[in-house]
Amino acid sequence: MNIVVCVKYVPDATADRQFESDNTVDRVGVDGLLSELDEYAVEQALQLREKREGEDIEITALCVGPEKAVDAIRKALQMGADKGVHVVDDAIAGSDSVATSLVLAKAREKIGAEKKVDLVMTGMASTDASMSVIPAMLAERLELPQVTFASVVESQGEVFRVRRDGDTATEIVEGRLPMVLSVTDQTGEARYPSFKGIMAAKKKPLETWALSDIGVEADQVGLSASWTAVEGTEARPPRTQGEIVTDEDGSGATALVDFLASKKFI
Amino acid sequence: MSEILVLVDHVDGAVRKPTLELLTLARRLGEPSAVFIGDASQGADTLAKHGAEKIYVVDDAEIKPYLVAPKAEALQQLVEKTGAAAVLIPSSAEGKEIAGRLAIKIGSGVITDAVDITSDGGTPVATQSVFAGNFTVTGKVTKGTPIITVKPNSAAPEEVGAAGTQEQVSVTISDAAKTAKVIKSEPRKATGRPELTEAAIVVSGGRGTGGDFAPVEGFADALGAAVGASRAAVDSGWMPHAFQVGQTGKTVSPQLYVAAGISGAIQHRAGMQTSKTIVAINKDEEAPLFELVDFGVVGDLHKVLPAATEAVNARKG
Numbered sequence A: 001m002n003i004v005v006c007v008k009y010v011p012d013a014t015a016d017r018q019f020e021s022d023n024t025v026d027r028v029g030v031d032g033l034l035s036e037l038d039e040y041a042v043e044q045a046l047q048l049r050e051k052r053e054g055e056d057i058e059i060t061a062l063c064v065g066p067e068k069a070v071d072a073i074r075k076a077l078q079m080g081a082d083k084g085v086h087v088v089d090d091a092i093a094g095s096d097s098v099a100t101s102l103v104l105a106k107a108r109e110k111i112g113a114e115k116k117v118d119l120v121m122t123g124m125a126s127t128d129a130s131m132s133v134i135p136a137m138l139a140e141r142l143e144l145p146q147v148t149f150a151s152v153v154e155s156q157g158e159v160f161r162v163r164r165d166g167d168t169a170t171e172i173v174e175g176r177l178p179m180v181l182s183v184t185d186q187t188g189e190a191r192y193p194s195f196k197g198i199m200a201a202k203k204k205p206l207e208t209w210a211l212s213d214i215g216v217e218a219d220q221v222g223l224s225a226s227w228t229a230v231e232g233t234e235a236r237p238p239r240t241q242g243e244i245v246t247d248e249d250g251s252g253a254t255a256l257v258d259f260l261a262s263k264k265f266i
Numbered sequence B: 001m002s003e004i005l006v007l008v009d010h011v012d013g014a015v016r017k018p019t020l021e022l023l024t025l026a027r028r029l030g031e032p033s034a035v036f037i038g039d040a041s042q043g044a045d046t047l048a049k050h051g052a053e054k055i056y057v058v059d060d061a062e063i064k065p066y067l068v069a070p071k072a073e074a075l076q077q078l079v080e081k082t083g084a085a086a087v088l089i090p091s092s093a094e095g096k097e098i099a100g101r102l103a104i105k106i107g108s109g110v111i112t113d114a115v116d117i118t119s120d121g122g123t124p125v126a127t128q129s130v131f132a133g134n135f136t137v138t139g140k141v142t143k144g145t146p147i148i149t150v151k152p153n154s155a156a157p158e159e160v161g162a163a164g165t166q167e168q169v170s171v172t173i174s175d176a177a178k179t180a181k182v183i184k185s186e187p188r189k190a191t192g193r194p195e196l197t198e199a200a201i202v203v204s205g206g207r208g209t210g211g212d213f214a215p216v217e218g219f220a221d222a223l224g225a226a227v228g229a230s231r232a233a234v235d236s237g238w239m240p241h242a243f244q245v246g247q248t249g250k251t252v253s254p255q256l257y258v259a260a261g262i263s264g265a266i267q268h269r270a271g272m273q274t275s276k277t278i279v280a281i282n283k284d285e286e287a288p289l290f291e292l293v294d295f296g297v298v299g300d301l302h303k304v305l306p307a308a309t310e311a312v313n314a315r316k317g
């Protein structure tokens, strides 16, 4: 089985994230890393391989992003992915989800030209844009079944069954390979790279492709080709800390209820 | 006036509140037309009362088990048929996926998770809250028919009374759209409490509850509030995932948010920091959540909440 896991390089959520003057996300000034939600996709790909012992399963980590984004692929390789593909091109900067999904789809095509791709895996959302649309867009572009927001993944042969905890119901969804599968952070903690994994990753194949390698024109991507435009960004005024009381023999509850009453919540 | 398509979110025919909010927003842009996939007999009146001039009914016998792809196809056919000026979709996981597929199908830009929509001469301008709620961003779709998914509580439903003329629409669904299928569905049990994303007050518990949610639920019931949880509480199996507040759970923006035994990690804040008033109860005075609160109690939630519940109930008399 040939698995492609889409991994995104994102600004660290615990750092001070900012916008550039052109209203794009500052991806250079802030430290970045492999989107934590994509670690779950890498983890599930690795677990799939472990569960289906004896099968020949190859895992490729695919990332579209600036030079530094190669760190995201490295992390996936350290965790246990076999190969990396990094699509990097100046023209890509500022791409929206529509353009990003095009680049991912075309890269998947090129990977598939060598060896048929059975499974495209993604995280449930990127931790920066958090749109959760790329998996659906990929399924649409690749004309593949889409099985998304899986919290439990089970498979037998070509058939995949996942559990999906929706807003109003819990569903069991079934799909058949080839398909697009996105997994949530409920699938279970992602492993840390081991020392052995970190050493092994250095020798794993990592290819760097430009847009021309995958047959995408520069004017199909980037900020100018974006189908959406940000008009303004504004920092939310920081919240100011209110009163903090320390509970002593029930004083905390009284003060709390007085506060709620003063705000007319009671 | 141009038509604005609003995809109806319903549970077995009962229209959910976010759809009514979308009708309010749609009226700012043009004439709302509801798109009802399923049996509309129960919901049509509600939609008309809240501003739907037209209701396109797509019988879903064939579509129902097949997830989002056929719904995107149905919307595509309706956009082409009506020449709609925009498509508004509730911002659920499913809604965002429908939006993503539709965008590729009709060659249009998409904006997700809008918290408000205004009109610039009929062109929708969407407001989003990003980076864990630290920034507000406004934006437009610049190509094709704007597709915007909108979060719950972005507008107040308004009773305006509209024609609500029903029109049956048949759509053709490609085989490719039928390849992923729901084989089992278990509706979530009703808790008798308000919906988390719709509630005016939310009381959440975290790891600090130690697994005992009774004090949290008791306080919530005294205030008529919904119950929420941190991921630590969900991961421990104390609460179902549907109750999780935060980056990978629900975003809530109630009048009052009470966090008990929750430290305030960035991923939790992402789901609650736009709440109007925030209250925290935590035994650690250094808990980061205290930085955001309007009122905080340093203390043991197992003591503070039951006492506060009693006091609230006494006041209500």
Ligand SMILES: Cc1cc2nc3c(=O)[nH]c(=O)nc-3n(C[C@H](O)[C@H](O)[C@H](O)COP(=O)(O)OP(=O)(O)OC[C@H]3O[C@@H](n4cnc5c(N)ncnc54)[C@H](O)[C@@H]3O)c2cc1C
Residues within 6 Å of the ligand: A036, A037, A185, B205, B206, B207, B208, B209, B229, B230, B231, B232, B233, B244, B245, B246, B247, B248, B249, B250, B260, B261, B262, B263, B264, B265, B266, B267, B268, B271, B281, B282, B283, B284, B287, B299, B300, B301, B302
């Ligand atoms: C990709 C990703 C996504 C995530 N998404 C989410 C999300 O959607 N929602 C979310 O909540 N988290 C999310 N998290 C997890 C988040 O980082 C925190 O781990 C989590 O929010 C911690 O939950 P907590 O505050 O309940 O637990 P802790 O951080 O362990 O805090 C427990 C608090 O309870 C206090 N306490 C203990 N006993 C008592 C007592 N008797 N009385 C009063 N206070 C007490 C302690 O002082 C402490 O402050 C995510 C993490 C990642 C990496």
Ligand SMILES: Nc1ncnc2c1ncn2[C@@H]1O[C@H](COP(=O)(O)O)[C@@H](O)[C@H]1O
Residues within 6 Å of the ligand: A005, A006, A007, A008, A009, A035, A037, A038, A041, A062, A063, A064, A065, A097, A100, A104, A121, A122, A123, A124, A125, A126, A127, A129, A130, A131, A132, A133, A134, A135
């Ligand atoms: N630039 C990218 N490179 C690789 N994968 C991506 C990229 N952007 C998004 N993805 C994948 O798509 C998923 C959903 O992203 P999004 O729709 O942006 O929330 C992520 O979890 C990734 O798996």
